[in-house]
Amino acid sequence: xxxxxxxxxxxxxxxxxxxxxxxxxxxxxxxxxxxxxxxxxxxxxxxxxxxxxxxxxxxxxxxxxxxxxxxxxxxxxxxxxxxxxxxxxxxxxxxxxxxxxxxxxxxxxxxxxxxxxxxxxxxxxxxxxxxxxxxxxxxxxxxxxxxxxxxxxxxxxxxxxxxxxxxxxxxxxxxxxxxxxxxxxxxxxxxxxxxxxxxxxxxxxxxxxxxxxxxxxxxxxxxxxxxxxxxxxxxxxxxxxxxxxxxxxxxxxxxxxxxxxxxxxxxxxxxxxxxxxxxxxxxxxxxxxxxxxxxxxxxxxxxxxxxxxxxxxxxxxxxxxxxxxxxxxxxxxxxxxxxxxxxxxxxxxxxxxxxxxxxxxxxxxxxxxxxxxxxxxxxxxxxxxxxxxxxxxxxxxxxxxxxxxxxxxxxxxxxxxxx
Amino acid sequence: xxxxxxxxxxxxxxxxxxxxxxxxxxxxxxxxxxxxxxxxxxxxxxxxxxxxxxxxxxxxxxxxxxxxxxxxxxxxxx
Numbered sequence: 001x002x003x004x005x006x007x008x009x010x011x012x013x014x015x016x017x018x019x020x021x022x023x024x025x026x027x028x029x030x031x032x033x034x035x036x037x038x039x040x041x042x043x044x045x046x047x048x049x050x051x052x053x054x055x056x057x058x059x060x061x062x063x064x065x066x067x068x069x070x071x072x073x074x075x076x077x078x079x080x081x082x083x084x085x086x087x088x089x090x091x092x093x094x095x096x097x098x099x100x101x102x103x104x105x106x107x108x109x110x111x112x113x114x115x116x117x118x119x120x121x122x123x124x125x126x127x128x129x130x131x132x133x134x135x136x137x138x139x140x141x142x143x144x145x146x147x148x149x150x151x152x153x154x155x156x157x158x159x160x161x162x163x164x165x166x167x168x169x170x171x172x173x174x175x176x177x178x179x180x181x182x183x184x185x186x187x188x189x190x191x192x193x194x195x196x197x198x199x200x201x202x203x204x205x206x207x208x209x210x211x212x213x214x215x216x217x218x219x220x221x222x223x224x225x226x227x228x229x230x231x232x233x234x235x236x237x238x239x240x241x242x243x244x245x246x247x248x249x250x251x252x253x254x255x256x257x258x259x260x261x262x263x264x265x266x267x268x269x270x271x272x273x274x275x276x277x278x279x280x281x282x283x284x285x286x287x288x289x290x291x292x293x294x295x296x297x298x299x300x301x302x303x304x305x306x307x308x309x310x311x312x313x314x315x316x317x318x319x320x321x322x323x324x325x326x327x328x329x330x331x332x333x334x335x336x337x338x339x340x341x342x343x344x345x346x347x348x349x350x351x352x353x354x355x356x357x358x359x360x361x362x363x364x365x366x367x368x369x370x371x372x373x374x375x376x377x378x379x380x381x382x383x384x385x386x387x388x389x390x391x392x393x394x395x396x397x398x399x400x401x402x403x404x405x406x407x408x409x410x411x412x413x414x415x416x417x418x419x
Numbered sequence: 420x421x422x423x424x425x426x427x428x429x430x431x432x433x434x435x436x437x438x439x440x441x442x443x444x445x446x447x448x449x450x451x452x453x454x455x456x457x458x459x460x461x462x463x464x465x466x467x468x469x470x471x472x473x474x475x476x477x478x479x480x481x482x483x484x485x486x487x488x489x490x491x492x493x494x495x496x497x
Contacts (some may be wrong), residue, residue, distance in 0.1 A: 036485045037437075119457060128461070128462055129464065130464070132437075135436065135440050136435070218448075345455075348470060351455035351457075363434065381463070381467065403479070
């Protein structure tokens with residue numbers, strides 16, 4: 001079975017929703033594909049324990065009300081099926097989507113770095129914990145530690161406290177001077193200043209990072225380097241994330257140019273490949289405010305509404321400046337490259353240790369000597385880690401782009417029905 | 420409430436809960452056994468890391484991106 005779209009959008013987070021709504025007045029047939037059960041992406045993730053902000057509810061209502069927008073939730077992009085064609089899969093079927101134009105709004109994932117004990121049950125990402133709580137994972141009364149870097153640590157702590165957890169420590173690796181300089185700049189973005197004040201937590205410590213997760217079968221305690229001192233905190237959970245990485249896999253597979261770690265775009269949010277656009281975190285970290293504006297610019301551009309797109313450029317510049325400031329303030333300390341021991345697993349899918357790949361010259365060498373990056377996540381976790389640890393460039397994605405059923409992949413061998 | 424089966428035992432969870440939540444509500448939270456024989460649990464919470472893959476009615480699915488459905492049969496030792 002095939003379906004035709006004038007505009008296909010991958011990702012239903014703030015960028016994807018804004019793109020669809022900006023393009024909707026054209027009357028074109030718009031499809032929005034998202035792998036989660038409900039739209040919202042990560043920051044507007046809905047769930048049994050989620051509290052959606054008013055702006056998220058407005059976007060969802062507008063998306064549902066637009067007759068020419070069809071949302072496909074719990075649906076993954078499995079492969080590129082041909083020119084301007086993607087193979088999609090949900091729980092029941094697989095099908096080809098043909099598109100005239102595509103907007104990539106694939107978001108970002110957390111940078112997870114290996115340290116002794118990080119594979120123990122009880123250790124999650126920082127945003128990971130927040131997402132799990134929203135989905136109904138119970139944390140009431142649990143002792144937990146949050147570590148890593150970036151504003152997500154405070155957001156994760158707020159969600160955990162709201163769900164009844166006891167947040168014992170928030171360990172931020174950035175030095176106090178960097179955080180102070182960041183705080184001084186915050187009045188330029190008043191809504192962010194307010195957010196920072198609301199999220200402030202007395203257990204927050206700068207210049208502090210995780211050394212090890214301790215426990216036999218599951219997490220029992222966390223060892224931290226806290227401003228030069230070694231401390232151990234007994235706890236049930238550790239939520240640890242070191243910032244965000246753009247999800248570029250699909251963009252790379254399509255042949256879009258990558259700059260730094262993100263999908264490269266021009267002022268119209270257009271990629272190097274014609275008729276392809278990208279917006280939001282997959283084009284570089286920026287937060288939901290920037291994602292919404294970039295998404296709207298991409299949506300307007302894709303339907304030829306250049307004047308409307310151009311009118312949003314100053315707003316994009318305003319929030320891009322915030323993102324740049326954030327990136328500089330929370331730059332990762334090179335000392336974090338020394339966290340893993342020889343027997344610490346780097347590739348969690350194939351259980352490949354740091355010692356097995358530390359001497360390798362790059363991805364190809366590592367794959368020749370081990371199964372690093374060849375498991376179910378296809379290097380999405382260890383690829384980010386090895387880029388930070390060894391400066392290896394992001395591995396080239398191979399089909400299938402996400403684990404898929406054999407019946408779905410067999411469709412790639414069938415002749416294309418539609419023209 | 421929704422009733423489902425987790426590793427052979429009946430479990431009731433609030434409607435709208437993910438299977439990842441069910442793993443904690445009805446068990447120790449773990450989802451699979453790694454190639455090195457370690458138990459693992461959900462990590463990224465957003466469909467990237469694949470650590471939360473479980474068997475649901477015989478199909479390999481991600482616990483963090485799947486909502487509990489009545490009568491669903493979830494296996495973490497498959």
